[in-house]
Amino acid sequence: MTAAALAGCGQSAKSRTPDVSQLPLVQGATVVTQVRECDKGANAFCAIELVVADRRYKTSDDLLLSEHHQLLSHGWSGAGGDTGNERAADSPGHKLRLTYATATGDLQGVELGQIKRPGKIWIALSHTLFDQVPALSMMLEVGNS
Numbered sequence: 001m002t003a004a005a006l007a008g009c010g011q012s013a014k015s016r017t018p019d020v021s022q023l024p025l026v027q028g029a030t031v032v033t034q035v036r037e038c039d040k041g042a043n044a045f046c047a048i049e050l051v052v053a054d055r056r057y058k059t060s061d062d063l064l065l066s067e068h069h070q071l072l073s074h075g076w077s078g079a080g081g082d083t084g085n086e087r088a089a090d091s092p093g094h095k096l097r098l099t100y101a102t103a104t105g106d107l108q109g110v111e112l113g114q115i116k117r118p119g120k121i122w123i124a125l126s127h128t129l130f131d132q133v134p135a136l137s138m139m140l141e142v143g144n145s
Contacts, residue, residue: 017046060102106137
């Protein structure tokens with residue numbers, strides 16, 4: 001399914017693909033994996049799904065709270081996520097939208113059929129849980145500006 005979605009990314013989708021470097025991650029957090037997912041519809045766009053981990057935190061909830069504060073300190077505004085386990089934030093000017101959750105919260109959403117994630121993402125999330133590494137699942141999209 002990922003290959004079919006990526007095949008749909010044309011020129012217009014490239015201009016509507018966010019750049020992970022624009023995401024203010026907490027200092028020391030690392031991107032474990034990332035996947036570009038595209039919608040080839042009339043308003044083609046691509047999103048970047050990623051798993052972020054940071055062993056300096058005791059729990060994924062602590063990492064989530066720090067990331068939330070990091071976003072707010074960079075002018076992002078808090079918003080509701082798609083599920084009860086998710087948070088969301090909009091960048092200044094609403095150019096980008098980030099949806100994020102703890103690894104456990106995201107995997108629960110996948111298991112309950114509330115959300116879908118590429119295999120590479122849910123496998124990476126599972127590994128962070130088994131390895132007891134605090135981690136977040138994130139999806140970065142172009143905003144409504």
